[in-house]
Amino acid sequence: MSNKSKDLFRKALGLIPGGVNSPVRAFRAVGGDPVFMCRGKGSRLMSVDGDQFIDYVMSWGPLILGHAHPEVTNALARAIEAGTSFGAATEAEVELAERIRQAFLSMDRVRLVNSGTEATLSALRVARAATGRDKILKFDGCYHGHVDSLLVKAGSGVATLGLPDSPGVPSALAQLTLSIPYNDISALEATFERHGTELAAAIVEPVAGNMGCVPPSPGFLAKLRDITERDGAVLIFDEVMTGFRVAYGGAQELYGIRPDMTTLGKIIGGGLPVGAYGGRADLMDQVAPAGPVYQAGTLSGNPLAVAAGLKTLEIIRRDGFYESLESRSEQLASGLQAAARKAGVAIQLNRIGSMLTVFFSSPSVTDYESARRADSAAFARFFHSLLDHGVYFPPSAYEAAFLSSAHSREDVGQTLDAAAGAFEAVTNR
Ligand SMILES: *Cc1c(COP(=O)(O)O)cnc(C)c1O
Numbered sequence: 001m002s003n004k005s006k007d008l009f010r011k012a013l014g015l016i017p018g019g020v021n022s023p024v025r026a027f028r029a030v031g032g033d034p035v036f037m038c039r040g041k042g043s044r045l046m047s048v049d050g051d052q053f054i055d056y057v058m059s060w061g062p063l064i065l066g067h068a069h070p071e072v073t074n075a076l077a078r079a080i081e082a083g084t085s086f087g088a089a090t091e092a093e094v095e096l097a098e099r100i101r102q103a104f105l106s107m108d109r110v111r112l113v114n115s116g117t118e119a120t121l122s123a124l125r126v127a128r129a130a131t132g133r134d135k136i137l138k139f140d141g142c143y144h145g146h147v148d149s150l151l152v153k154a155g156s157g158v159a160t161l162g163l164p165d166s167p168g169v170p171s172a173l174a175q176l177t178l179s180i181p182y183n184d185i186s187a188l189e190a191t192f193e194r195h196g197t198e199l200a201a202a203i204v205e206p207v208a209g210n211m212g213c214v215p216p217s218p219g220f221l222a223k224l225r226d227i228t229e230r231d232g233a234v235l236i237f238d239e240v241m242t243g244f245r246v247a248y249g250g251a252q253e254l255y256g257i258r259p260d261m262t263t264l265g266k267i268i269g270g271g272l273p274v275g276a277y278g279g280r281a282d283l284m285d286q287v288a289p290a291g292p293v294y295q296a297g298t299l300s301g302n303p304l305a306v307a308a309g310l311k312t313l314e315i316i317r318r319d320g321f322y323e324s325l326e327s328r329s330e331q332l333a334s335g336l337q338a339a340a341r342k343a344g345v346a347i348q349l350n351r352i353g354s355m356l357t358v359f360f361s362s363p364s365v366t367d368y369e370s371a372r373r374a375d376s377a378a379f380a381r382f383f384h385s386l387l388d389h390g391v392y393f394p395p396s397a398y399e400a401a402f403l404s405s406a407h408s409r410e411d412v413g414q415t416l417d418a419a420a421g422a423f424e425a426v427t428n429r
Contacts, residue, residue, distance in 0.1 A: 004048040005036040005287060029396040030380040040067025042406035045392055053392035054411050056401040061241050062266040066406025072270050073317035079307035085299055093301040099313050103249045106258045110278030111287060112301040116240035116265030117145025119275035122295045123261050127201035127234035129293045130283050137202040139182040143366030144203055144238050153179040182208055182367040196231030200299030201238040206251035209400040211371040212357035213350040221257045223364045246353040264412040270308030329403050329413060330352045335416040343423035354403040378426045385422035390416050
């Protein structure tokens with residue numbers, strides 16, 4: 001085996017902070033050096049060392065069709081030939097907006113941006129402008145991009161590095177952000193009792209994915225909907241991860257809750273950089289040039305991301321798409337559970353559709369506290385054993401794994417063979 005990854009990483013360390021362009025890629029949560037990748041096809045990732053992996057990171061969510069889906073790459077090739085960016089309005093971005101609105105009935109208007117981070121920061125600006133209020137509420141362990149106001153108890157990346165918060169975020173700004181435990185209805189009631197009418201917005205991952213996969217408890221989202229409406233706070237569903245993932249219409253379709261605003265990203269760009277925010281017409285019509293709230297972007301709605309996104313949404317809307325993704329995900333989840341049981345390892349397997357997390361924990365994992373109590377050293381052993389056997393799981397105990405339509409029954413079978421050994425590796429220290 002070559003050591004090209006090691007060589008590249010050593011070089012990268014002198015050029016890029018921590019050697020990577022996004023922290024979790026550095027493997028610090030699981031130890032060891034990161035693997036440098038050079039190709040992706042379907043369910044597989046190829047490393048510069050010549051190794052092949054069944055990939056469950058899927059670029060952290062966007063690749064619901066797997067790597068380099070031929071219909072998507074063809075659409076991209078056509079778009080490239082037509083010109084990569086015009087800085088002017090195009091037909092395709094109108095089509096993408098229309099498709100998003102068809103899926104997300106709560107989004108009367110939608111604005112395309114370049115990342116999930118941009119989407120959430122813009123949505124907050126609109127909410128603050130519309131309400132004339134400054135404070136916002138978020139939930140511990142939910143991550144909404146590296147927005148200053150939202151880097152408060154912000155889940156995976158931050159949790160992985162053990163930073164409760166980030167230096168460089170002005171405390172004056174952080175003080176405007178309240179963060180309370182996810183799924184805690186009494187904390188929610190108490191917070192709204194004291195601060196409800198000071199809140200511009202409450203922002204939530206309607207299925208949390210950034211402290212690992214943590215589904216909403218029964219009644220949690222409905223309570224949040226009622227209480228925000230009562231006190232005039234804008235309810236923002238951050239569906240950057242869950243949008244088109246847990247259902248075509250996202251978590252809001254799955255749970256039947258209509259937020260005021262929604263943020264999207266990941267899948268709607270088909271693997272290219274993208275984000276979107278939208279919601280009620282009266283809120284979105286505040287955005288420039290329709291209204292006074294400024295937000296702009298040189299490459300926003302650029303033709304490549306829009307082409308990849310449109311084609312992806314077209315494919316996943318076909319009959320049976322989510323059903324087969326669900327059955328494959330179920331196969332993986334039940335197989336992992338059986339393998340853990342056989343090895344005598346206590347796990348909690350949280351799953352909604354094709355996003356899942358294996359927590360090394362006996363108690364159930366319902367919030368950030370219980371996620372943090374899971375055994376991350378056990379996860380690291382599990383991760384490395386999988387990696388050694390050709391399975392690339394997220395390199396952190398606090399991330400969700402994703403399946404795609406490219407994962408075959410055989411892929412999952414092979415993964416479960418590797419997992420049987422990996423659970424043994426957890427116990428044989
Ligand atoms: C990934 C993610 C973001 C940030 O999106 P970027 O494109 O990485 O800026 C925001 N919110 C949620 C829920 C996410 O999963």
